Amino acid sequence: MRVFLxxxxxxxxxxxxxxxxxxxxxxxxxxxxDAGAEALKRAGAEVFRGDVNDLDRLRIAAEAAEGVIHAAFNHDFSNLQQHSEDDRKVIETLGEVQAGSDRPLVITSGTGLVRSKTGGTAVETDDHVTSAEFPRAATEEAADILIAKGRHVMVMRLPQVHNTRRQGRITQHIQLARQRGRVAYVGEGKNRLPAVHVSDAVRLYRIALEKGQPGAHYHAVGEEGVALRDIAEVIGAGMRLPVESITQEGAPAYFGGLAPLVTIDLAASSALTRERLGWKPTGPDLLTDLRNMDYSAA
Ligand SMILES: NC(=O)c1ccc[n+]([C@@H]2O[C@H](COP(=O)([O-])OP(=O)(O)OC[C@H]3O[C@@H](n4cnc5c(N)ncnc54)[C@H](OP(=O)(O)O)[C@@H]3O)[C@@H](O)[C@H]2O)c1
Known part of the structure; x- marks a missing residue:
């Protein structure tokens, strides 16, 4: 398949x-x-030069493709609202191109946007929050509209994706630990973060593209939830820093803008995804990757 990524x-x-x-x-x-284009050529891909928000260029690339995976996002969180609204327009544009065809479109979201109906572990069929509650949900809302029109759209919800070099949000925990000279978690630290090794995540994208069902929401979850206390202890050992519990009231002073996230449980399941797509994660777990990483480079 000719895939535009x-x-x-x-x-x-x-x-x-x-x-x-x-x-x-x-x-x-x-x-x-230029650097990105060179890397893509080295990897054996054809390069399409452009900014994802140049919607005319985006349309040209999508029209020439038999399938599209949309995984671009601007992670400058100081302007999350704008970047999320930009993403809505990108998805609307990819959906317009798709009209009248059965070409698959895989859109990227996060398990953190799902609100569990039971108040426990979030599942694929749970609703997402609205963009009024959290701007990044604009992505899910744009996908909902295309799905309601019967388009061949699938939503890939990612948890914390990791290897020994990158762990997204946990990188911020490591940076905070370095600045503060200690590693903190809140209360008993039992609240959890779901995770997946990057090799498993990319395999699931491919399977979804090849045989995903129109309208499906897939959870690329390898581990339903890793306790923040366990994460803090592994980081503390790796950085040779003390690890301590802090109170919820003390969280903003230590965690700053990350404080609202360190007190909630974000556990998510991929049981339906595994059953429907036959996907079985096999990569290292999050704590193993955190034990094997080079903290001097983080
Ligand atoms: N990593 C995670 O743990 C995680 C968790 C949940 C959801 N997600 C979602 O998964 C997707 C991929 O994440 P990632 O970790 O791979 O992110 P990343 O490493 O920050 O990569 C972002 C990609 O988007 C591209 N991009 C951003 N703005 C662009 C623009 N204006 N025009 C063209 N390209 C642009 C970047 O291009 P440049 O190379 O030119 O910067 C890069 O290729 C995103 O939607 C992200 O929100 C990731």
């Missing part, structure tokens, strides 16, 4: 390129930089 130069995209090529797909990767 946005975010092809990012953490996940750069590993999704070989996953797709090795399975026999022709990858056209979006890049807005």
């Amino acid at each position: 946005t975010g092809a130069t990012g953490f996940i995209g750069s590993l999704l390129v070989p996953e797709l090529i090795n399975a026999g797909h022709h990858v056209v990767g979006l890049s807005r930089s």
Whole structure:
């Protein structure tokens, strides 16, 4: 399949390129930089130069593709609302191109946007929060509209994606620990973060593209939840720093803007995804990757 991939130069995209090529797909990767274009060429992909928010260019690339995976996102969280609304427009545009065809479109979201009906572990069929509650949900809302129109759209919800170099939000925990000279968690630290090794995440994208069901929401969850206390202890051992419990009231002083996230439980399940797509995560777990990482480089 000729696959147009946005975010092809990012953490996940750069590993999704070989996953797709090795399975026999022709990858056209979006890049807005010379360095990104060179990396894509080296990986064996065709390069499409452009900014994802240049919707005319985006349309050209999507029209020439037999399938699209959208994994680009601007992670400058100081302007999350704008970037989320930009993402809504990108998805609307990809959906317009898709009209009248059965070409699959895989959109990227996060398990953190899902609100569990039971107040426990979030499942694929749970609703997402609204963009009024959290701006990033604009992505899910844009996908909902395309799905309601019967388009071949699938939503890939990611938990914390990791290897020994990148762990998204946990990288911020490591940076805070370095600044504060200690590693903190709140209360008993039993609240959890779901996770997946990046190799498992990219395999699930490929399977979803190849045989996903229109309208499906997939959870790329390898581990339903890793307790924040366990994460703090592994980071503390790796950085040779003391680990301590702090109170909820003390969380903003230590965690700053991350404080609202360190007190909630974000556990998410992938049982339906595994059953429907036959996906079985096999990569290292989060704590293993955290034990094996080089903290001097983090
Ligand atoms: N990593 C995680 O743990 C995680 C968890 C939940 C959800 N997600 C979602 O998964 C997707 C991929 O995440 P990631 O970790 O791979 O992110 P990343 O490493 O930050 O990569 C982002 C990608 O988006 C591209 N991009 C951003 N703005 C662009 C623009 N204006 N025009 C063209 N390309 C642009 C970047 O291109 P450049 O190389 O040019 O910067 C890069 O290829 C995102 O939607 C993210 O929100 C990730």
